[in-house]
Amino acid sequence: MAVHKKVITNRVAFLEKKVPLYASVLGLVGLLILWEIISSTKMVSPLFLPAPSAIVRTGWEMLVSGEIARNLGPSLYRIGVGYAIGSVVGIVVGLILGFSRWADAIGTPVVYALYPIPKIALLPLFVLWLGIGELSKVTIIALGVFFPVVINTFSGVKSVDQSLIKAAVTFGSNHFNVIRKVILPGALPMIFAGLKLAAGTSLLLLVAAEMIAAQNGIGSMVLHYGNLMITTKLMVGVLVLSLLGLTFNRLLHWIEIKLLPWK
Amino acid sequence: MKIVIENVGKKFISSKKEEVTALEDINFSIHEKEFVVLVGPSGCGKSTLLNIVGGLLSPSSGSVYFEGMMEKEPNLAIVFQEIALLPWRTVYQNVIYGLEEKKVSKKELKEKADLYIDMVGLTDFKDAYPKQLSGGMKQRVGIGRALAVEPDLLLMDEPFSALDAQTRILMQEELLAIWNRTQLSTLYVTHNIDEAVYLADRVIVLSRHPGRIKKVIEIDLPKMGRDGEEHREQFERYADEIWQLIRNDAVEALRE
DSSP, rough: OOOOOOOOOOTTGGGGOOOTTTTTHHHOOOOOOOHHHHHHHSSTTTTOOHHHHHHHHHHHHHHHTTHHHHHHHHHHHHHHHHHHHHHHHHHHHHHHHOOOHHHHHHHHHHHHTTTTSGHHHHEEEEEHHHHHSSHHHHHHHHHHHHHHHHHHHHHHHHTOHHHHHHHHHTTTHHHHHHIIIIIIHHHHHHHHHHHHHHHHHHHHHHHHHHHHOOSSSSSHHHHHHHHHHHHHHHHHHHHHHHHHHHHHHHHHHHHHHHHHHHH | OOEEEEEEEEEOOOOOEEEEEEEEEEEEEEEOEEEEEEEEOOTSSSSHHHHTTTTTOSSSSEEEEEEEEEEEOOOEEEEEEOOOTTTSSHHHHHHHHHHHHHHHHHHHHHHHOOOOOHTTTTGGGTOOGGGGHHHHHEEEEEHHHHTOOOOOOEEETTTTTSOHHHHHHHHHHHHHHHHHHHOOEEEEEEHHHHHHHHHHEEEEEETTTTTTEEEEEEEOSSSSSHHHHHGHHHHHHHHHHHHHHHHHHHHHHHHH
């Protein structure tokens, strides 16, 4: 008599299904190929949609001629300085608001009242106050970065486990050390969430500000070639911006991993 | 030197805006090298009392003070029920926390850290983060951190209540061995009666509503090896006496 066997198999294997590494580039490469085919068959005029190969070729020429460097330099300066100021001030203010009840009561309504203002709307005002130079653009970026950072830092501080604060005080920490050794590291994951949010905002404000009030920079370059209907060069500008955003994100991610090995 | 808890009382305002007396007329003292255990049913205010002694809560009346201490600020350390290790610090960095705040020299800091990390048996895990440790090992770090500051009074707030029963027994044995080496004045809170009899020189039994001292029981057994056969009868007698004192309150607590 044959023994009837019924093998029990793992019915949730789909949850752990392994996907090969190349899958992650499949979508991207497919899209580029499709785009290239559409362009080469001349279904769409290159004036409206230049081929990826043409964009890369033009990009290389602009890189060699130094045109990209000439525009990328000022852009990096603006976003770098603006982002640094905005995030440092945001973290410091967020810590103070989160730690001191008085500062919270006084400062938080101010922050929330100013937060919803679209920052770019203030650019004409800043140009009036600070001139058309770098300062007004840096300020608008710093301001745009400040708000998401301050709000995230604040809620990060509020979410720090009370028992850790009690432990630190018991082992002799004064208020300053409680902030430095417990609250700041405890709020750091939330602060990073704010910093990543702010990275996108800063890029947006950079381009907008350069389109409105700048002689150089990637934003003004994109606008310039748009006006001249040189679409390929415009797309090179867009490509540079997307690479800039990508690098920015990777950089933040890398710093986060370095600073939060305990996560 | 001794630590005196004098006429301590604590009142809370409950969420229903009623005044609740958590503690009333608490009077006792902890002598040098004495291991005092507070035991009582849940809601008797034993953790509240420990927090008052530890300076994390102010009493509504009465006071807690160190007697016979020269000028020097009393030095306290707490082992928390929630363990409360900083997740971003390694075992070593957690243990040195209190020492850092005392501004001891680099050399002394390292020596003491190594000594106490060894004492709690974590030398191989010095550089691990709390996340990588089991519950029992985490609490060893908590104990190491408290021992490292060499406190005048060690406070332990149900330190093993989050551990499983087997780990708990092993940790009790280990704690006793450590205590035997360090001989620190200790105030220990638990709801586990066997644990109280096993560890204490003196057991203070609290009642609830309001939290009062019901009885103080001297445990007249040798400090080490109380779980041995020759002491079993005596051990059981103490445990039973405490249970009878608590029983009614505990039943009541269950009904709430």
